[in-house]
Amino acid sequence: MEERELLPNLFRTEYQKIVSVLCYLFGIDHIEIAEDIVSDTFLSATELWSVKGVPENPTAWLYTVAKNKTKNYLKRNSFFEQKLSAEIKYTANKETEIEIDLSHKNIADSQLAMIFTVCNPVNSNEAQIALALNLLCGFGIQEIADAFLTNKEVVYKRINRAKEKLKSAHIKIEQPTVSEINNRLETVLTTLYLLFSEGYYSTSQNTILRKDLCAEAMRLCYLLIENDRTNKPAVHALLALMCFHSSRFDARTGKNGETILYEDQDETLWSQELIEKGKYFLNNASTGTQLSKYHLEAGIAYWHTQKEDTGEKWENILELYNHLLILEYSPIAALNRTFALSKTNGKREAIIEAEKLNLNNNHFYYSLLGTLYTDLDNKKALQHYETALGLANTVSDKVIITQNIDSLNKKNLPN
């Protein structure tokens, strides 16, 4: 690896590990101290390595320096140590110095504890995602601001407010018990799902950053799989869903950053490796008795990795959307279900069903009607697309609708 890339890469992988371990040790009230110590460690690395060269084992070097800095900090702040020793007397031997355990096991335990703390519903979903990016993924404030298409100030405030809320609610950074996991895993999965969606559906033009967000969501998901207590079928299903979606990442954006719709994608750009991984995790998910929405969505995503328009494909997708809607209604699932119905039962039946959906403020609803009426009644199709154009907010949505209108106008031209 190039030396120039070494430190940023180590930062990405090690920063959050050491922060997790120190937060786990210090408790929720001292998150900032943990962050300062780890930032300081990386600063030392930047300074020293550029002069003396990179040490033989850079990760071990970082761990040793972080440990020493922590011990020094504790010595200088004996008050803090007294308070801390009281809090952590279960884990550390009081007689000796506090041990900073950067073993593989303790890193994994700390990360799991941190995931459950960060994804605590005391904070809004948006705040949870920002906090996750910052504390669990080592993203800087600027990167998070870019991902959310906002400025540093807003993100900085959002993260600090989220930390304050965790503190005032006395949320502990601890191993979740088995019964807690059953109750709280769902909110953790929701946050990871939203984190992934933020990367996948973001209107940000920064493709590298968006990919990073997706990769981080997948990494955290995998972390849950690696831990016995959180290694549940729904987690495998969520990871499978993420793999299937990610497989189209390179095919869905054009040279100029424009969105390329599914039907128009060059499927040779789909990542077969990720599709295979998705199948592997979906297979693993197929145990137990609980069918989560992630199972259903992963199933739908699996069928979308089959480009060919077969009857079998759309019957399966329709059935999965039926199940998904029965489990949990969402407008987008209702629209996609109706599109699938047009593929299996024909456009006329789908139009009747679509007109019952009552989604009159949704531009996707009118785009769907436009698609369904195309070739049956092009005049009506055009009207619906124009209504959609009036309701759409983002540039990329408007571009797609305009393309549809243009191709309809070509059809309407007399021969």
Add this chain to the structure above:
Amino acid sequence: MNEFLLVFRRDYITKEEQLSPEELQSSIKLWQDWFGGIAAQNKLARPLQRWDGEGRIVKSNHTITNGPYAEIKEAIGGLIIIKAADYNEAAEIAKGCPILQFGGNVEIRMAISANV
């Protein structure tokens, strides 16, 4: 929005009224599509519940007999609770119920909320 109970009944006894294995297979899609269509309108008021077909009958003399079939041939095949504005809308939704294609019927009852 009100809640309506939809009860599907048909004759599960008379031999000539029973579905062939092929019909039974294709009826699955009909049911799924109908439930999915109601759910897509966000008009499912409760999660779906499947019911065992065997059942028991308790009579006034406290005797218990097998089977849901009392003196009539018709039995409950299933039930759902939906959201609809009034009986008219509930009946429109019920018109799509696959049981009607197999000689059955749908009984509709509006729920009365506790505070009325």
